[in-house]
Amino acid sequence: MPRFAHNGGIQIAFEDLGGAGGDPLLLVMGLGTSRFWWPDGLVRELVRRGFHVVAYDQRDAGQSTHLPDQRVGPPIKALLRRSIPAYSAEDLTDDAVAVLDALNWERAHVFGHSMGGLVAQRIAIRHPQRVLSTTTSSAVPSDAKGLSVLRYLHLASLARFARLHYPKTPEGDLALAVAVARILAAPHQHLDENDVREFVDKEATHHVASFRDQKAQSRQIGVKWHGGSLAQITTPTLVLHGERDPLLRVTAARDIAAAVPGARLRTVPDVGHFLARDAWATYANELRALADPADQQPPAVDLARD
Numbered sequence: 001m002p003r004f005a006h007n008g009g010i011q012i013a014f015e016d017l018g019g020a021g022g023d024p025l026l027l028v029m030g031l032g033t034s035r036f037w038w039p040d041g042l043v044r045e046l047v048r049r050g051f052h053v054v055a056y057d058q059r060d061a062g063q064s065t066h067l068p069d070q071r072v073g074p075p076i077k078a079l080l081r082r083s084i085p086a087y088s089a090e091d092l093t094d095d096a097v098a099v100l101d102a103l104n105w106e107r108a109h110v111f112g113h114s115m116g117g118l119v120a121q122r123i124a125i126r127h128p129q130r131v132l133s134t135t136t137s138s139a140v141p142s143d144a145k146g147l148s149v150l151r152y153l154h155l156a157s158l159a160r161f162a163r164l165h166y167p168k169t170p171e172g173d174l175a176l177a178v179a180v181a182r183i184l185a186a187p188h189q190h191l192d193e194n195d196v197r198e199f200v201d202k203e204a205t206h207h208v209a210s211f212r213d214q215k216a217q218s219r220q221i222g223v224k225w226h227g228g229s230l231a232q233i234t235t236p237t238l239v240l241h242g243e244r245d246p247l248l249r250v251t252a253a254r255d256i257a258a259a260v261p262g263a264r265l266r267t268v269p270d271v272g273h274f275l276a277r278d279a280w281a282t283y284a285n286e287l288r289a290l291a292d293p294a295d296q297q298p299p300a301v302d303l304a305r306d
Contacts, residue, residue: 002063002206005056005102007095013063014056014099019047023132023291024105026096027055028123030114032217033210034062036202039275045284051109051291056099058092058119060216062208067219089225093123100130109291111135113275114247115220118142121256122225124233133294134233135287137240138248138273141256143230152252154245157183164211173209174200180211186244186272195276230259236294237263238286242271242279264290 002013015035017027025046029037035055046053057064067086096119100108109132112120117139124134125142140152160183166172177196185191203209211217237260241253250267257265266286271279 003102005095005098007091007098010059010065010091010095012056012059012065012095012098014054014102017043017047017053017055019050019052022047022050022052024103024108025051025053025287025291026099026105026108026110027053028058028096028110028112028116028119029055029061030116031220032061032213033114034199034203034206034208036062036199036206036208037210037275039277039280040198041277042275042280042283045280046287049284049288051287054099054103056096058116058220059087059095060213060220061210062203063206064095066213066216085222085224086219087223089119089122089223090126090227092119092220092223093126093227096123097127097130106130107132109133109135109287109294111137111287112139113137114139114273121230121233121260122227124235124237125228125230128234131235133236133238133290135238135240135290136256137283138242138245138253139256140248140252141230141259142225143259144252144255145225152249152255154247154249157247168209168212170204173204173212176211181274184247184272184274185276186242186270186274187246188244188270189272189274189276191274191276230256231261233260233263236290238290239263239265240283240286241265241267242273243267243269244271245273247273 002015005012035057038055060066110120117136120136121142124131164179166176177200178193181191181196239253239257257263
């Protein structure tokens with residue numbers, strides 16, 4: 001069952017996934033996606049390596065607060081437009097800290113995937129004193145703004161997303177999840193409903209349907225960041241990226257690693273944007289290797305601003 005943290009009037013759903021007594025690890029999932037899209041197999045790998053794993057739903061996703069509708073347009077237009085967003089990128093980082101507070105975790109390792117990786121970068125910038133280490137996976141650099149983000153995207157994949165239309169039924173939800181996973185998978189990977197059924201079944205149990213609320217996705221992707229640059233990150237940082245990612249170019253990971261002092265870049269052959277089972281052990285091993293020395297680091301100075 002989920003628990004809830006609060007950031008002002010926003011309620012953030014989170015769930016303890018196991019490993020109590022291990023090193024605290026907070027998982028941040030991507031655009032329009034609930035915490036249920038973290039594969040059970042990957043979580044088990046992380047727990048086996050000594051992590052206490054918690055995942056949460058970002059605002060406008062899963063069981064967290066969904067904001068009132070406003071005219072923000074499709075996600076790609078929301079990313080590029082200059083209109084006032086529903087909330088700020090700083091708010092998304094503060095939501096994560098609210099979860100840490102609810103858990104009574106003074107500091108935690110943070111692992112974000114896709115847009116969650118972008119949020120993880122910004123948590124490390126805004127709240128360095130709360131972060132033991134930062135792992136960003138298949139994400140764009142926080143320093144990229146507006147049109148500059150487009151150079152990291154494979155636009156053909158975005159066009160495929162735009163053509164997805166399935167009925168709002170249990171069968172349609174499963175078919176949509178399979179279609180999304182196939183777009184995100186490495187080109188050689190064969191994915192079927194068994195690869196996503198665990199996510200869809202969990203969401204159905206909790207009355208959640210990822211990828212259905214395009215307005216929520218637009219609000220998330222349309223946030224504006226007013227904080228510092230990647231060069232300000234002081235936590236030990238790992239940058240993961242699948243070399244066959246059909247959504248984001250590997251140059252995104254290279255640019256993050258180049259901008260963050262001391263960051264380690266790990267690109268993984270034959271891995272796409274989807275967190276498929278052939279990457280689980282590798283990713284868990286990389287997080288463990290990052291966490292061991294990071295646990296000995298003193299707390300960073302708090303540079304957060306209201």
